[in-house]
Amino acid sequence: MASSTHKHQPLPTLHGVTAAPPPTPSTQPNRLSSSDAADALSRLLHRLPPTLSLPSRLSPPTISPPVISISEQNLNLREDLLSSSSELGFFQLTNHSIPSQLAQSAELESLSLFDLPHDKKQQSFPKNWPAGFDDEEEDGDRSGGESFCFDVHSCTESTECPLSSLMEFARALEKVGFEIVEGLSRAMGFENPLGNDGTRSCSLMWVAEGVAGKKPVFSGRFYPYVIALQYQIRCRKYSMLADSGWVTVSPLVDSVLVTIGDIAQVWSNGKLKKVRGRAAANSGNGDKSGCVTMSLLVTQPMDSTVSPLLPSVVAREEAGGDGEDDDNDNSSSKGECENKEKEDGGDGKAKGEEDKDEKRVFCSFRFEDYAWRVYHERLLFKDPLDRYRI
Known part of the structure; x- marks a missing residue:
């Protein structure tokens, strides 16, 4: 009778050497410590695109903007304005002359605009860029918001809606x-480039309605400005993209939130901080008015030229030219800026000037070309001024 003894198969060999059995998960060494894992996660989070939504606990903390009194009793008004604008790029005004009842009435009129039928919005507020009715959903924008833009001085009562x-x-x-x-x-x-009475200015009232359920709500086009003003009717938070990154602010009720724009930053030759676009109101808890923002943009006329205005820079331009490249159009680039600087002496100064003179940070450019590009390309996350930096 044949033997039933079970014979073990020999282990596989490699070049005559017996090979060890394959490792199991339990025998694998832990090569990634908890500290290394935390560092890897931190690096991953820093690489995430800015459009990716992160958990609310990672959102920037809410801060209160610097408070500046605009009353005659504030003898340090200019110093306060300069300090907040150069350090943060935004602040809130108190003791101003704007009645709260007027702001509430304006909000009610703004809400009535969005209740109109879509065809009536288009007929009553035809586009005359940048003024008019804008439906971003029709233009293929994912936010789907609507906005109205009015030129404060050219707007008439020809529309059927009382404004x-x-x-x-x-x-x-x-x-x-x-x-x-x-x-x-x-x-x-430097001298006020808008004139003491604003004769060389353009003021645009931008009324935008956000999309329910989105926090923060970003709606309406972006348009370059010197400063933007938003009245705080009720306790509400705003989110905005400053030079220091994303910021959430909660101004005082009845205060005016002021943000410094890109044009003011160029005028100051880079000394003032700025906010890209308008501050967006975070949507409220089902409150329709919480999704409407009324922003007054103080800006320049279309035919203006934007350039640094600091005294030392102006003096150098008068000595070596006006600093503006007549052939510089909407395709202006950083390389063209550098070429202009070389023409003026190779080191950012006009020939014959001393080293103590301040160096230009921005090229001069036409406002209309810049405004058209910012408005249509929606350059929120990429600083549109980068192409004009020297």
Whole structure:
């Protein structure tokens, strides 16, 4: 009878050497410590695209903007404006002359605009860029928001919707805005490029409705400005992209949130911080008014040229040319800026100037070309001023 003894098969060999059995998960060494894992996760989070939504606990903390009193009793108004604008790029104004009742009436009129039928919005507010009705959903924008833009001085009562409170509110904000620009100009040491009475300015009232359920709500086009003003009717938070990164602020009720824009940063030759686009209101808890923002943009006329205005830079331009390249169009690039600097002496100064003179940080460029590009390309996460930096 044959033997039933079980014979073990020999282990596989490699070049005559017996090979060890394959390792199991339990025998694998832990090569990644908890500290290494945390570092890897931190590096991953820093590489995430800015459009990716992160958990709320990773959102920037809410801060209160610096408070500046605009009353005559504040003898340090210019210093306060300069300090907040150069360190943060935003602040809130108190003791201003804008009645809260006027702001509330303007908000009610703004809400009524969005209740109109879509075809009536288009007929009553035809586009005359940048003014008019804008439906971003029609333009293929994912946010799907709607907005109205009014030129404060050219807007008439030809539309069927009464806008008397909204326009009065816009002019009240404009008056405060002129005071801020004048104070900043004097604090920086150059003449107010808008004129003491705003004769060389353009003021746009931008009313935007956000999309429910999105926090923060970003709606409406982006347009370059000197400063933007938003009245705080109720306790509400705003999110904005400053030079220091994303910021969430909660201004005081009845205060005016002021953000410094890209044009002011160029005027100051880079000394002032800025906010890209308008501050966006975080949507409220089912409150429709919480998704509407009324922003007054104090900006420049279309035919303006934007360039640094600091005294030392202006003096050098007068000595070596106006600093503007007549052939510089919307395709201006950093390389073209560098070429212009070489023409002026190779080191950012006009020939014959001493080294103590301040170096230009930005090239001169046409406002209309820049405004058209920012408005249509929606350059929020990429700083549109980078191409004009020297």
